[in-house]
Amino acid sequence: MKRSFSRRQKLTIVNGILSIVAMIVVLQLWLLTATMNSFLGGEETVLLPAGIASAVCLFLNAGLLWYIYQMERR
Amino acid sequence: MTDTPPDQLSVPPNGRPYHEQPQWRNDFPIDWPQDELVARRDFTKFLVLTSFAFVVGQAWIVLENLRRRRRGLPPVRKIADLSTIPIGSALTFAYPAAHDDCILVRTGEERFVAYGQKCTHLSCAVTPRPKDNCLYCPCHNGVFDLETGVPTAGPPRRPLPRIQLEIRDGAIYATGVEVRG
Numbered sequence: 001m002k003r004s005f006s007r008r009q010k011l012t013i014v015n016g017i018l019s020i021v022a023m024i025v026v027l028q029l030w031l032l033t034a035t036m037n038s039f040l041g042g043e044e045t046v047l048l049p050a051g052i053a054s055a056v057c058l059f060l061n062a063g064l065l066w067y068i069y070q071m072e073r074r
Numbered sequence: 075m076t077d078t079p080p081d082q083l084s085v086p087p088n089g090r091p092y093h094e095q096p097q098w099r100n101d102f103p104i105d106w107p108q109d110e111l112v113a114r115r116d117f118t119k120f121l122v123l124t125s126f127a128f129v130v131g132q133a134w135i136v137l138e139n140l141r142r143r144r145r146g147l148p149p150v151r152k153i154a155d156l157s158t159i160p161i162g163s164a165l166t167f168a169y170p171a172a173h174d175d176c177i178l179v180r181t182g183e184e185r186f187v188a189y190g191q192k193c194t195h196l197s198c199a200v201t202p203r204p205k206d207n208c209l210y211c212p213c214h215n216g217v218f219d220l221e222t223g224v225p226t227a228g229p230p231r232r233p234l235p236r237i238q239l240e241i242r243d244g245a246i247y248a249t250g251v252e253v254r255g
Binding site for chain 1: 138
């Protein structure tokens, strides 16, 4: 059975998720600049792993957002 | 009496709980804590969209790299006859594509160097200064060593792409591009 949270608890959870998502987005920004630097420098080996890592970050972020919407429906 | 939670500061006009309200009432709530919750949620949504944009950027880099690979080796192309380039002078040419501006500098009797002309900082055109043994970018005072193309001053961090050269039959040819990190 899924637990229903009070609104105060929901706000705390949303704040926590927002902090995590913000950190992941900063990580993605760093990944993008590092990848662009490698690409312009002719270094090819990091491009695909960095792209995959960024996609994983996106899925994580999307999952956390989905959790917020699910939590609000309860 | 409604089934409103104790921390619900206000009750929607029809008295029903929030999850049974129409979407517009959830998105534009009438009390402050609910508004705060929605604002944080929407900011999270905005960050997720930013995250998506970063992934699109990464994908674009990977595709551009594939396109660069598919182009293969650049063609061998004649730049000029040796007699037309005095020692200490420079010549601009396009290589490998028509919009890839490059610069050739004759530094000695049999010594030539050639680089892509776009500064590795923000793509301004670099100009040769053979007397100072450097290439200079006027936009942000970037300086590159003439012999190696390595940045020696200013904001650029990457060396200029080096154009590989070959001298044959009294002419100089471009044979490849060496992109360096």
